Amino acid sequence: MRIDIDSYREIIDTLTRNKSRSFLTGFGVFWGVFMLVALMGGGQGMKEMLYNNFEGFAQNTVLMGASETTKPYKGFKKGRSWYMDYKDVERLKQQVPELDAVAPVLMGRGSTAYYGDQKTTPRIQGTLPEMTKIETPKMYYGRYINDMDVREQRKVCVIGKKIYKELFKEGGDPCGKKIRVDSTYYEVVGVDYRSGGISLGGRAEERITMPLTLMQAAYNRGNSVDMIAAVGRPGVLMSKITDRMRETVARAHYIDPTDEQGVGMFNTELMFQMISNVFKGVNILIWLVGLGTLLAGAIGVSNIMMVTVKERTTEIGIRRAIGATPKMILSQIISESIVLTLVAGMSGILFAVMILQMLEMANTEDGIIQTHFQVGFWTAIFCAVVVSTLGVLAGLAPAARAMSIKPVDAMRDE
Amino acid sequence: MIHLKDINKTYQGAQPLHVLKGISLDIEKGEFVSIMGASGSGKSTLLNILGILDNYDSGSYELAGTPIWNLSERKAAEYRNKMIGFIFQSFNLISFKTAVENVELPLFYQGVSRKKRHQMAMEYLDKLGLADWAEHYPNELSGGQKQRVAIARALITRPQIILADEPTGALDSKTSVEVMQLLKKLNQEDGMTIVVVTHESGVANETNKIVHIKDGIIGQIEENLNHDASPFGINGMMK
Numbered sequence: 001m002r003i004d005i006d007s008y009r010e011i012i013d014t015l016t017r018n019k020s021r022s023f024l025t026g027f028g029v030f031w032g033v034f035m036l037v038a039l040m041g042g043g044q045g046m047k048e049m050l051y052n053n054f055e056g057f058a059q060n061t062v063l064m065g066a067s068e069t070t071k072p073y074k075g076f077k078k079g080r081s082w083y084m085d086y087k088d089v090e091r092l093k094q095q096v097p098e099l100d101a102v103a104p105v106l107m108g109r110g111s112t113a114y115y116g117d118q119k120t121t122p123r124i125q126g127t128l129p130e131m132t133k134i135e136t137p138k139m140y141y142g143r144y145i146n147d148m149d150v151r152e153q154r155k156v157c158v159i160g161k162k163i164y165k166e167l168f169k170e171g172g173d174p175c176g177k178k179i180r181v182d183s184t185y186y187e188v189v190g191v192d193y194r195s196g197g198i199s200l201g202g203r204a205e206e207r208i209t210m211p212l213t214l215m216q217a218a219y220n221r222g223n224s225v226d227m228i229a230a231v232g233r234p235g236v237l238m239s240k241i242t243d244r245m246r247e248t249v250a251r252a253h254y255i256d257p258t259d260e261q262g263v264g265m266f267n268t269e270l271m272f273q274m275i276s277n278v279f280k281g282v283n284i285l286i287w288l289v290g291l292g293t294l295l296a297g298a299i300g301v302s303n304i305m306m307v308t309v310k311e312r313t314t315e316i317g318i319r320r321a322i323g324a325t326p327k328m329i330l331s332q333i334i335s336e337s338i339v340l341t342l343v344a345g346m347s348g349i350l351f352a353v354m355i356l357q358m359l360e361m362a363n364t365e366d367g368i369i370q371t372h373f374q375v376g377f378w379t380a381i382f383c384a385v386v387v388s389t390l391g392v393l394a395g396l397a398p399a400a401r402a403m404s405i406k407p408v409d410a411m412r413d414e
Numbered sequence: 415m416i417h418l419k420d421i422n423k424t425y426q427g428a429q430p431l432h433v434l435k436g437i438s439l440d441i442e443k444g445e446f447v448s449i450m451g452a453s454g455s456g457k458s459t460l461l462n463i464l465g466i467l468d469n470y471d472s473g474s475y476e477l478a479g480t481p482i483w484n485l486s487e488r489k490a491a492e493y494r495n496k497m498i499g500f501i502f503q504s505f506n507l508i509s510f511k512t513a514v515e516n517v518e519l520p521l522f523y524q525g526v527s528r529k530k531r532h533q534m535a536m537e538y539l540d541k542l543g544l545a546d547w548a549e550h551y552p553n554e555l556s557g558g559q560k561q562r563v564a565i566a567r568a569l570i571t572r573p574q575i576i577l578a579d580e581p582t583g584a585l586d587s588k589t590s591v592e593v594m595q596l597l598k599k600l601n602q603e604d605g606m607t608i609v610v611v612t613h614e615s616g617v618a619n620e621t622n623k624i625v626h627i628k629d630g631i632i633g634q635i636e637e638n639l640n641h642d643a644s645p646f647g648i649n650g651m652m653k
């Protein structure tokens with residue numbers, strides 16, 4: 001059809017002639033697109049919110065811990081308690097080359113930290129610099145513990161965000177300041193702002209981290225470690241090497257290598273896989289529901305257009321009698337359908353984007369967006385394309401009916 | 415102008431209806447002809463065929479030297495648009511368009527520019543004394559005014575022929591006379607070929623040639639040059 005202002009005016013005219021009907025019809029499409037976009041954004045936001053909890057935590061981590069044996073082995077009765085020690089770290093590194101990093105953790109209990117007249121109750125943790133490969137710290141001030149600290153048993157510590165806020169009420173860089181934990185003074189070398197949900201031995205925010213060797217000495221823990229965290233090299237499937245890790249540690253401590261409870265192991269890979277599968281399912285559901293609603297809306301448009309065409313039989317007949325070709329009638333009806341669905345669909349996208357933007361703004365902390373609810377630009381474009389395609393499809397049947405109207409019908413319909 | 419030869423038309427259905435049984439008719443350029451017949455005589459079918467709104471089964475039809483047979487919808491629409499002006503009993507104006515927009519419509523389908531067709535539509539409305547009513551919608555116009563708008567719409571494409579289907583059927587006697595005078599004037603002054611289908615002898619009497627049709631066959635063609643041949647003579651009441 002030629003470009004002519006009147007072509008567009010005609011479409012607008014016919015759509016606005018029956019405002020409430022056009023509105024209600026368009027609402028179906030509006031709601032469909034809104035649902036699709038809002039659900040997509042919402043689902044993505046939920047996923048991100050959940051993953052925020054695991055932020056900075058390597059997803060292919062295996063945690064090992066010692067508990068009472070459940071199988072007798074080499075003359076030892078079952079029910080024996082045992083402890084892992086630092087040598088196990090070396091053994092694992094040597095015998096399981098697939099491991100990228102092995103970090104032992106020693107955990108204190110019931111400590112109190114002081115700075116000036118402020119005090120707080122942190123969780124104490126001793127570890128090695130390799131820990132950063134498992135839990136990535138977010139250093140706000142200073143640095144993490146390094147190899148020199150460990151070797152020289154320096155009295156240094158890294159404090160969590162909450163500890164920092166409670167001890168240093170006036171703010172500022174605390175590095176170089178000395179805090180007292182229980183009976184020993186430590187120099188603060190860094191502040192870790194990590195606040196993810198998953199972390200070893202309590203929330204990262206309320207933790208004080210010190211070199212493993214220092215903690216062993218300060219708290220009389222000898223050479224023992226409470227937990228060993230190990231992360232595999234890229235591409236290594238952790239579930240394939242857990243058995244070898246267990247054997248390595250078990251053999252050194254005269255424990256049955258098949259004793260799965262004596263040498264407790266927790267593979268985070270499985271957990272992450274499950275969560276990721278759940279969200280895959282949720283995503284499929286979202287598309288199903290969203291597209292389904294949208295389709296229902298489009299069918300509604302098609303239906304109403306059908307009625308409209310029937311109503312306008314006379315008018316279309318007149319147009320045909322005075323020289324409109326079937327193609328002109330076809331393009332008119334399809335254009336009406338497209339305009340209706342497009343206007344409704346665009347407002348649906350707009351509305352959904354607005355809601356998502358509000359959600360995102362509500363989830364902003366210190367000007368940093370915590371969770372991204374907003375859908376991507378190309379997703380929105382894709383939705384717009386889907387909507388316009390549906391508009392064309394919805395217009396096809398009514399347009400075909402309009403085309404079949406013969407000019408004679410105009411006169412017969414008196 | 416119009417050459418019909420042995421036109422046959424049967425409406426298919428549960429009981430096939432043979433409506434036109436061999437119509438042959440010649441209408442020359444500048445003639446003012448009425449086709450008269452009772453309802454069911456086939457006169458509306460004949461008009462539909464003349465107006466390329468309907469197909470015929472056999473015979474031949476030539477309009478202004480163009481054979482009309484088996485046309486595609488697109489071609490038919492083009493011929494209707496360019497060669498024929500329709501006037502209907504129920505006016506058939508589009509109710510949500512103003513008078514001038516209704517008149518413009520055929521030109522819109524011809525692809526005439528917006529400005530040009532508006533100007534032409536105003537010209538024709540002015541000619542029919544409706545310039546002041548250009549922006550009114552059909553439901554704000556009287557029957558006579560509506561029919562004049564319809565006539566303007568029929569004329570705007572400068573057609574070869576005007577086909578009027580009971581043009582006075584929905585009008586009172588006074589406006590009926592006005593409309594017939596208008597058609598007559600068009601015929602006399604502009605030499606427009608006009609075919610009127612009617613069942614009213616008063617209307618037929620205004621035309622120069624009356625074709626009587628009965629049961630699908632042309633009965634009698636009478637020349638009607640002095641218009642007072644019937645009791646409804648000149649200036650008389652048509653109904």
